[in-house]
Amino acid sequence: MIAAFKLPAFYNYPNLGAVSLLFILFGYATFAWMYLIAGTFKNAGMAFITYVCINLFIGINTIISSSVVYMLLQQTSTTDKNYQSLNTTYNVLTNFFKVFPQFCFGYGLIELAQQQAIQDQYAVFGSSNEVNIFDLDVLGYMFVAMTVQGTFCFLLRLLINDGIIYSVSNQLLQKLQLVQYKDRITASYSCGTRRKLSTALALIGRPSILLLDEPSSGMDPKTKRHLWKIISEEIQEKCAVVLTSHSMEECEALCTRLAIMVKGKFQCIGSLQHVKNRLA
Template sequence: MAAGRRNLKALYLVPASLCVCVIASFQLTAFTFRENLAASALLLILFGYATIPWMYLLSGFFTSSDVAFVSYISINFVSGVSTLLLTFLPRLIAGISKMESLTQIHDILKWAFLVFPQFCLGHGLMELAFRQVKYDVNESFGIDSYINPFQLDSLGCLFISMAIEGSIFLMLRLVLNGLSFDTHGQNTSLLPNDEDIDVELERKRLLEGMTANDKLLLYNLRKSYKNVKNKRFFAVKDICLGIQRGECFGLLGLNGAGKSTIFKMLTGEIHPSAGQAMIRTCKGDEVRIFSAMSNEDITIGYCPQKDALNNFLTGWEHLYFYCKLRGIPKKRIHKVSGALCSRLNLTDHIDKLVGTYSKGTKRKLSIAIALIGRPQILLLDEPSSGMDPCSKRYLWKAIREEMDGGCAVVLTSHSMEECEALCTRLAIMVNGMLKCIGSPQHIKNRFGEGYLVTLWTNKEGVCEYFSKTFQQLFPGASLKKMHQSVLEYHVSQDICIEKIVQILDAMKTKNDIKSYSVTQTTLEQVFIQLATQHDENISEDEIFNGLP
């Protein structure tokens, strides 16, 4: 955050310097005469020093960048124009009517409005113009009435006011940031009493420091919001998680489970209410993720849920821009961009405007941007959304190549096929908490409910008779599907898989069935089971439709 403020202030000096250059070039007498040019430059510099920390303080009240942008413009406009009018009009009328009361009102308001940097800037420039008019009139009578703008009774009070305001706002922001970090470990735990054993072991592993191979570490990460009734709602509840180099970790959950909120905290879009997100550097040190973003040794790639693309630029222009941001030398940009396009099958569309892209093609471009610079941590929020099966295979291959290079990948997806194909470990989130964690096979073994047995009979029309025979052989078996000569049963997990195969082989030998298959409960079925088990307000139909 401190680095961001320094960068903004340094960036502000560019337009401020251009303004001074324009004033000097056009020789505007009111702002260039004697010491006036130096006073004008100092006004612009101190205005930025006072305003930028103030805007940072206000940013904590907004959750939407669009609302913040409009609010910033409105606040600056109102606090600047209205205060100037309220002081200018009494001064103007007092000069015409010679009313002392209006002069007193002007003096009171002038001192009261010094708390607004916008007023200080505008009033300072107007004062320079007024004094120059007064000087020109007196000069015609041979009187030199020039007043040094740096004197306290001139613009000196404005300079001091903005310097003090900037320092106070800056210190207040630093204090608030320090308090937010210091209180991360002082919050009441939200952990349930019946936390899953695997989730508990993962938490214990992190808190005990057994994280030598972990690249990304989340310590009791939490995010809360307040609704219109001022009631606190927890979107993420004390997540403890470590992701190793070369690992693809999958986050599964219904819409609103907290997956995208975790990504926003990892990318710095929002701040956690408690806990810390850490990254292990190449030297083995753990640093906060907000500090790591300014560290040249750490590269993070991010593909957001919604494509952050400009419809009026081509795919090639996007890649060129982001390659420059990543610090890739200009002579290598064409080679790097071409390699990414080839890996994701994007070459045919790279010279077209993004506005003409399909949803799947936009996702491929977003992923290509995330892969620039060989990131050490790759965050993919539903990357294959809208992609055709062929494009998915290119994506999966690209992700595996990154994993082979030691990249730690965090993936969210609604495709169970994608999770089983890519993820070495995954977790299922419900209501902001991890309900299980482990490899896909481990989760199916722990939470699966039996086996799915599919039979192909020799004759049609004997399904009802055959169903009774099967249920006698496998007590508790339930018929799931029946179509012509195909029967599908669910068999309890209490029955040994070896016994199931032996009985089915005997039936096949007797020519009762043509063939059979035995499969374990799918990951999708486990996901539905856990989601409905821990949230009684959600039905299976809503899960299939992807509703929260």
């Protein structure tokens, strides 16, 4: 794909390897922090749009900021009194921006293009200036920075997950009235308790669609009503629930639309009253 653009700066040896490594490490560093904040979103589409906007905002602003200072630095004479301050500003900016994988990726591509332009200029005069693009002074620091960023965010995600897992599991155990069973093996659970456990597992991650197969089967009336209350709360929080059941009482308590299936085909579908009228 890179070679299709026919840009020597990106597909000539060893630049192609450097570009590939930039893409890999950018993904490693970016996905790590994306997963770090994934829990703040309920909608996957909104999360994706937000991630893209954040990546573009950080990447564009950091690259433009450093590029503007760099161009001013190139236009300033070394004897000018402002040269030292501009040089210091540029070094501080580039070093600070290395904490962002978006900057490292963009800066790495720019550095490759710049090195290729220098090589082309030397070639015009029949000379060459071989530079190892993997040196720390060229792209090495970018590779190291993105590796550190990804590893740090990944480890941070693991540490945060420990607290989240404990909190979510306890919350669901209490919600489904399973606290007294938490230290028992599931093989000893009754049929109704296993149903509650299955529902608890289905609720992990706050799903937008919940699929349940006879969720209250094998439960006593009191436990059934409690489970129906939990499912109703999920519906009120904009969770779409699709369930199969042989209990009309359960359907009346939970469903806004019903469908009757016979031999794998829908025979009737509509509101509760519509189905009742059809079968009356």
